[in-house]
Amino acid sequence: MTATAETLPPPLPAIVIDPTRFVEAEFRRNQYVLNLPANFPYADLFDPASWKRIAGMGRVVNMGDTVEVRKDDMSLWALLIVREAIPNHARIVVTEIFKKDLAPIAQEAVDDEQFEIKHLGLQDQWAVLLKSTGRVLAKDMKNRDAAKTYINSLRPQVSGR
Numbered sequence: 001m002t003a004t005a006e007t008l009p010p011p012l013p014a015i016v017i018d019p020t021r022f023v024e025a026e027f028r029r030n031q032y033v034l035n036l037p038a039n040f041p042y043a044d045l046f047d048p049a050s051w052k053r054i055a056g057m058g059r060v061v062n063m064g065d066t067v068e069v070r071k072d073d074m075s076l077w078a079l080l081i082v083r084e085a086i087p088n089h090a091r092i093v094v095t096e097i098f099k100k101d102l103a104p105i106a107q108e109a110v111d112d113e114q115f116e117i118k119h120l121g122l123q124d125q126w127a128v129l130l131k132s133t134g135r136v137l138a139k140d141m142k143n144r145d146a147a148k149t150y151i152n153s154l155r156p157q158v159s160g161r
Contacts, residue, residue, distance in 0.1 A: 029066065030061070031065070031066050032066070034067050034068070035070055037072055038072045038073040038121065040071065045069065045080065046094065046095075048091050051090075051091070051092035051093075051094070052091075054092065055087060056090040058087075060087070061082055061092055062082065062085055063083060063084065064081065064082065065082040066079060066080065066082070067079070067080040067094060072122055072123065073119070075102055076101055076102065077099075078097075078098060078099040080094040083095050115130065115131060116128070116129045117147040117148065120136075126146065126147045127140075127141065
């Protein structure tokens with residue numbers, strides 16, 4: 001027997017959304033960014049023990065907050081949602097919404113005998129290191145050009161006579 005328009009039950013009316021539930025996101029949740037070292041095991045994020053120090057910081061993390069996760073070498077980008085947050089027990093539980101593995105940032109060699117320009121990750125950005133010792137001379141530079149400018153400022157200026 002084939003169903004016809006006359007034999008089908010009428011469609012159910014759509015449930016109307018309560019307008020008080022439709023609010024700007026900035027008033028309902030927080031967004032966080034977590035910059036991980038390149039060698040941090042991604043799977044450890046799903047163990048509440050990994051979040052113990054963050055949960056105990058006194059910062060209010062709520063269910064529904066989102067956490068954008070990035071590795072320092074940009075080899076991973078993920079979006080997590082907080083599913084459980086209990087500050088008194090220093091406990092945070094997250095669930096993955098989206099994960100994308102990416103190619104790490106390429107480290108180009110810089111032809112310089114004294115200094116090395118290196119990307120230290122999203123937290124410390126670009127840095128200038130002294131090649132002989134590996135000591136970081138400057139960091140938090142937004143791009144490679146800023147690091148080159150810093151190196152040039154360290155060199156003695158030769159005046160043309």
